[in-house]
Amino acid sequence: MLKTPLHQHHIDHGGKMVDFAGWDMPLYYKTAEGTGSIVDEHNQVRTCGGVFDVSHMGRLRLKGRHARRLLERACSRRIHDMQEGQCRYTLICNETGGVKDDALVYRMSEDEFLFVVNGSNREKITDHLKSIRGDLVCEIDDRTMKTAMIAIQGPTVMELFSNFSKEIPALKRFRFAVKNLMIMKLIVSRTGYTGEDGVEVILPANMIGMAMKLIAQNVDPNSPDSPLKGTGLGARDTLRMEAAMPLYGHELGEDINALEVNMPFALNMDKDEHELGEPFVGQEALKQTIAEGGPRRQLVGLLVEGKRTARQHMPVLVNSEPLGVVTSACVSPTLAQPIAMAYLDKAHIEPGTKVEIDTGRADKLAAEVCALPFYKAPKK
Amino acid sequence: MSNAPTDRKYAETHEWHKSEGGLIVLGLTPFAVAELTDITFVEMQGAGTQITPGDSLGEVESVKATSDVYSAVPGEIAEVNDALADQPSLLNSDPYGAGWLVKIKPSETSALDGLMDGGAYDEKYPL
Numbered sequence: 001m002l003k004t005p006l007h008q009h010h011i012d013h014g015g016k017m018v019d020f021a022g023w024d025m026p027l028y029y030k031t032a033e034g035t036g037s038i039v040d041e042h043n044q045v046r047t048c049g050g051v052f053d054v055s056h057m058g059r060l061r062l063k064g065r066h067a068r069r070l071l072e073r074a075c076s077r078r079i080h081d082m083q084e085g086q087c088r089y090t091l092i093c094n095e096t097g098g099v100k101d102d103a104l105v106y107r108m109s110e111d112e113f114l115f116v117v118n119g120s121n122r123e124k125i126t127d128h129l130k131s132i133r134g135d136l137v138c139e140i141d142d143r144t145m146k147t148a149m150i151a152i153q154g155p156t157v158m159e160l161f162s163n164f165s166k167e168i169p170a171l172k173r174f175r176f177a178v179k180n181l182m183i184m185k186l187i188v189s190r191t192g193y194t195g196e197d198g199v200e201v202i203l204p205a206n207m208i209g210m211a212m213k214l215i216a217q218n219v220d221p222n223s224p225d226s227p228l229k230g231t232g233l234g235a236r237d238t239l240r241m242e243a244a245m246p247l248y249g250h251e252l253g254e255d256i257n258a259l260e261v262n263m264p265f266a267l268n269m270d271k272d273e274h275e276l277g278e279p280f281v282g283q284e285a286l287k288q289t290i291a292e293g294g295p296r297r298q299l300v301g302l303l304v305e306g307k308r309t310a311r312q313h314m315p316v317l318v319n320s321e322p323l324g325v326v327t328s329a330c331v332s333p334t335l336a337q338p339i340a341m342a343y344l345d346k347a348h349i350e351p352g353t354k355v356e357i358d359t360g361r362a363d364k365l366a367a368e369v370c371a372l373p374f375y376k377a378p379k380k
Numbered sequence: 381m382s383n384a385p386t387d388r389k390y391a392e393t394h395e396w397h398k399s400e401g402g403l404i405v406l407g408l409t410p411f412a413v414a415e416l417t418d419i420t421f422v423e424m425q426g427a428g429t430q431i432t433p434g435d436s437l438g439e440v441e442s443v444k445a446t447s448d449v450y451s452a453v454p455g456e457i458a459e460v461n462d463a464l465a466d467q468p469s470l471l472n473s474d475p476y477g478a479g480w481l482v483k484i485k486p487s488e489t490s491a492l493d494g495l496m497d498g499g500a501y502d503e504k505y506p507l
Contacts, residue, residue, distance in 0.1 A: 027417065030414070309441050
């Protein structure tokens with residue numbers, strides 16, 4: 001199994017380790033009493049702050065005079081108007097308009113980009129980029145094993161960085177700074193996957209110990225309100241569900257049409273019309289779908305009655321007819337009620353629509369369609 | 381960290397069985413609870429239900445999964461831990477005590493002899 005540069009750190013801090021996409025990762029951290037709680041870690045991030053190891057995410061460096069054009073081909077978002085120091089969320093589609101992955105593009109310079117993709121799709125996307133590269137001049141370097149990546153998320157974490165940087169707390173959303181601290185180069189971006197404010201940091205793998213110490217300056221990690229408590233993949237999943245952020249293998253997949261995900265901002269359907277623009281893989285198929293009246297189903301939120309949790313793949317029934325399917329679900333720690341995301345027939349996506357979830361048991365779960373996201377961080 | 385009590389017997393499916401005044405008290409081990417993570421819902425069959433080993437006694441749901449619960453002994457459910465309906469997290473905080481699931485009036489108990497004792501369980505399933 002693959003290990004991140006923080007693997008020993010997880011073991012030392014009571015990480016309950018599980019196989020995630022071939023990586024040995026902490027699901028949550030056990031306390032001194034031997035117990036541990038995903039919900040506690042979730043609440044920690046919503047109220048204060050937490051640190052996630054996200055080194056399993058794929059980090060690909062694209063460099064060369066055609067790097068931008070290669071990304072224009074691969075990404076559903078336009079790339080040519082990105083400035084140095086800017087990050088952009090994008091989908092990567094296949095020829096039929098399905099979703100190969102979602103990713104974050106970092107523009108390092110005119111001819112250099114960092115492409116952060118899902119851990120489970122790192123090799124697939126590398127191969128895909130090579131297959132669509134043609135005669136474009138762009139070197140693709142998989143930096144995943146040479147670097148570490150951590151996410152520090154929560155309403156209080158930006159204050160931490162004021163200890164050693166004026167620039168980082170002043171970063172706007174989806175902007176990053178490259179910092180040289182002592183002998184290490186850090187990429188710090190104001191991005192995340194929790195619905196909270198915070199940053200993601202990419203740094204050389206062998207510097208992670210030093211970086212953790214530096215970030216933890218003036219912080220007592222054992223204090224109950226420490227903004228630097230370890231948070232595992234379990235809380236990462238419930239946090240992203242509340243924030244309605246899609247996850248590959250759940251809301252995203254090769255057989256899920258990019259239009260169904262209902263993130264209009266993520267699809268620049270006219271990006272090929274600009275003089276620097278290029279069509280992206282899948283764009284023709286998506287245009288065709290739009291011309292035919294759009295996708296027949298759409299991603300929605302469901303508020304589920306009672307205490308039971310729906311699970312992925314459970315059918316969603318409208319008037320007893322299976323017209324949808326659950327993609328993710330949990331008991332929302334913040335709302336204290338079960339929630340789900342589901343693909344549902346377009347005719348029934350109006351918020352307030354009553355549906356049922358078929359659990360395979362005698363009793364079905366009553367639910368109601370709601371707008372996404374389930375949770376938005378309060379404005380400061 | 382684990383110290384499975386020696387006053388009960390342990391099944392491969394991670395239920396503990398404790399003889400108490402002619403009844404068998406049944407619950408889940410901390411190992412099972414740690415795998416399931418935060419328990420969000422518990423529903424056992426009602427008192428009076430006849431049970432057979434291999435049939436599900438009920439379900440435990442967590443943030444990560446839904447899991448069936450089994451008894452190693454046949455008999456009848458004598459009592460269900462009603463406190464779990466409002467406080468399923470008792471399974472997380474006190475799996476060997478207040479987080480018990482059901483009490484069973486066994487029709488026979490020979491199957492307990494085939495289960496693991498605390499030492500063997502800890503060795504096989506260390507926390």
